[in-house]
Amino acid sequence: MNKVRNVTTLHPFDEALALTPVPVSAQEHGRESTRHWQGRTHPLYANMVGPFGGITAAQALQAVMQHPERLGEPISFTVNFAAALSDGDFRVESRPVRTNRSTQHWVVSVSQTDPAGIESVVITATAVTAARRTTWSAADAVMPSVPVPGSIARASRPARVAWIQRYDMRPCSGEIPADWNGAEADSLSRLWMRDDPPRALDFCSLTALADVFYPRVWRRRALMTPVGTVSMTVYFHAGAAELAATGEGYLLGQARAQSFFNGFFDQSAELWSRDGHLLASSHQLVYFKE
Amino acid sequence: MNKVRNVTTLHPFDEALALTPVPVSAQEHGRESTRHWQGRTHPLYANMVGPFGGITAAQALQAVMQHPERLGEPISFTVNFAAALSDGDFRVESRPVRTNRSTQHWVVSVSQTDPAGIESVVITATAVTAARRTTWSAADAVMPSVPVPGSIARASRPARVAWIQRYDMRPCSGEIPADWNGAEADSLSRLWMRDDPPRALDFCSLTALADVFYPRVWRRRALMTPVGTVSMTVYFHAGAAELAATGEGYLLGQARAQSFFNGFFDQSAELWSRDGHLLASSHQLVYFKE
Numbered sequence: 001m002n003k004v005r006n007v008t009t010l011h012p013f014d015e016a017l018a019l020t021p022v023p024v025s026a027q028e029h030g031r032e033s034t035r036h037w038q039g040r041t042h043p044l045y046a047n048m049v050g051p052f053g054g055i056t057a058a059q060a061l062q063a064v065m066q067h068p069e070r071l072g073e074p075i076s077f078t079v080n081f082a083a084a085l086s087d088g089d090f091r092v093e094s095r096p097v098r099t100n101r102s103t104q105h106w107v108v109s110v111s112q113t114d115p116a117g118i119e120s121v122v123i124t125a126t127a128v129t130a131a132r133r134t135t136w137s138a139a140d141a142v143m144p145s146v147p148v149p150g151s152i153a154r155a156s157r158p159a160r161v162a163w164i165q166r167y168d169m170r171p172c173s174g175e176i177p178a179d180w181n182g183a184e185a186d187s188l189s190r191l192w193m194r195d196d197p198p199r200a201l202d203f204c205s206l207t208a209l210a211d212v213f214y215p216r217v218w219r220r221r222a223l224m225t226p227v228g229t230v231s232m233t234v235y236f237h238a239g240a241a242e243l244a245a246t247g248e249g250y251l252l253g254q255a256r257a258q259s260f261f262n263g264f265f266d267q268s269a270e271l272w273s274r275d276g277h278l279l280a281s282s283h284q285l286v287y288f289k290e
Numbered sequence: 291m292n293k294v295r296n297v298t299t300l301h302p303f304d305e306a307l308a309l310t311p312v313p314v315s316a317q318e319h320g321r322e323s324t325r326h327w328q329g330r331t332h333p334l335y336a337n338m339v340g341p342f343g344g345i346t347a348a349q350a351l352q353a354v355m356q357h358p359e360r361l362g363e364p365i366s367f368t369v370n371f372a373a374a375l376s377d378g379d380f381r382v383e384s385r386p387v388r389t390n391r392s393t394q395h396w397v398v399s400v401s402q403t404d405p406a407g408i409e410s411v412v413i414t415a416t417a418v419t420a421a422r423r424t425t426w427s428a429a430d431a432v433m434p435s436v437p438v439p440g441s442i443a444r445a446s447r448p449a450r451v452a453w454i455q456r457y458d459m460r461p462c463s464g465e466i467p468a469d470w471n472g473a474e475a476d477s478l479s480r481l482w483m484r485d486d487p488p489r490a491l492d493f494c495s496l497t498a499l500a501d502v503f504y505p506r507v508w509r510r511r512a513l514m515t516p517v518g519t520v521s522m523t524v525y526f527h528a529g530a531a532e533l534a535a536t537g538e539g540y541l542l543g544q545a546r547a548q549s550f551f552n553g554f555f556d557q558s559a560e561l562w563s564r565d566g567h568l569l570a571s572s573h574q575l576v577y578f579k580e
Contacts, residue, residue, distance in 0.1 A: 075575060076520060080368075097372065105411070141548035230365065260425075261527040262424055264365050264420070266525045285366045
């Protein structure tokens with residue numbers, strides 16, 4: 001029996017991740033391993049201006065994941081948001097700059113060409129992949145005890161931002177302020193989260209999920225000041241097998257800030273599988289105005 | 291009165307930071323802003339094999355600090371340790387890839403040439419610098435209450451590692467195991483720290499200080515398994531003025547792990563000035579064997 005592939009059933013996240021190889025002249029001296037890819041922002045992951053940062057981070061990581069010379073799986077990934085992406089095409093360049101016996105170091109960049117034809121870097125990133133071996137393991141970050149996702153109503157956020165609809169988020173505590181009254185609070189939020197529609201977890205989707213927390217300064221101050229992530233790092237504490245075992249299940253995420261100082265604050269997050277495996281820890285530095 | 295400059299009084303940290311500009315042909319198309327520097331490992335910051343990672347990170351950041359096109363001060367810095375440095379010369383390349391109105395994004399790499407004349411990347415790094423503005427500020431990470439540094443004996447560690455002698459460390463809790471008996475414990479350590487000889491704090495020395503904590507897996511397991519930092523990120527929560535105000539004073543540092551999984555663990559650290567300003571938060575991913 002022939003199966004007819006129905007392209008319309010592709011998950012929007014996979015549509016967004018689609019990168020097309022761009023052939024490049026072989027003359028780029030000393031850069032034989034560099035691969036170029038063409039991508040495009042996806043309207044279903046749009047933010048107020050340009051795309052959701054988490055989807056851009058995932059697209060940058062995807063340029064590592066689909067590089068034919070990749071060794072092992074991501075263990076560390078840092079992405080720097082150098083400029084707001086414009087809706088439309090972008091170009092990704094990924095390059096393994098050092099390959100060791102069991103680890104590999106990557107440099108990635110995303111650039112866009114403006115209407116005048118000038119190409120500019122919008123993202124810089126570095127990644128480390130590794131062929132893991134089974135060792136003694138232990139998780140010290142204890143998963144907080146919270147109600148099960150089925151008992152919590154889905155968060156309803158303003159529909160004017162498309163990407164929010166791509167995540168089923170069930171706030172446990174520290175929900176986005178209902179009243180923007182400037183009343184200071186702690187900066188901690190906990191929520192269940194998964195893709196909508198549900199999608200089996202992988203490194204790229206976990207990277208995007210690490211960025212779904214609304215900005216800590218909004219919670220801390222109950223003031224909706226303009227913000228923008230400057231840099232985000234994700235450490236992966238699971239391999240592909242553990243991510244696959246999580247499947248389409250909810251993750252428990254937790255985020256909080258440590259310092260707000262003269263225009264920038266940090267934000268640390270942990271993401272656990274429902275059965276308590278700490279899958280990733282993530283940190284970011286975020287610009288805020290005033 | 292003429293002052294005779296006595297070069298022998300230069301602090302070893304400043305000796306280690308000395309980078310000499312290397313002229314490069316102007317033909318590197320599209321890379322006009324790239325600067326190349328020559329550096330050298332310093333014997334007083336030697337580790338078991340090659341140099342202390344913190345000094346290498348500081349040298350990489352120094353290539354940003356002394357770049358003539360730098361805008362503002364570091365707010366975020368990520369360094370990836372792609373290979374062990376060999377003792378001797380290295381080359382640093384720093385390039386501002388995007389300069390905005392108040393932020394600037396940097397790509398840095400360190401490379402070494404082996405005896406056969408083959409140059410390889412040993413460090414990749416990215417940095418963000420920014421012209422900060424005064425805003426509402428708050429520190430949520432509370433400085434722990436510990437005895438004053440003068441009341442704590444200086445740590446005496448094995449003299450076989452040179453760099454340890456470059457830091458005056460006063461352990462408050464979670465000292466390196468006296469007995470390597472495999473008894474599991476928590477992964478938290480707190481200590482006062484400063485350069486030895488004392489030296490006024492700046493971004494580069496703060497970066498190095500963020501890496502002085504001994505590997506968390508040693509504390510957690512009381513087993514001295516081989517380890518190596520793979521990636522380290524430092525977020526700066528202070529400007530040059532706040533660092534200068536700290537002067538040569540002790541910083542209180544705290545580090546702990548969240549996850550140990552199949553060969554890698556994470557390590558998060560905070561560094562406060564003695565008067566309680568959180569100067570930096572730092573995170574790293576570390577390889578461990580078995």
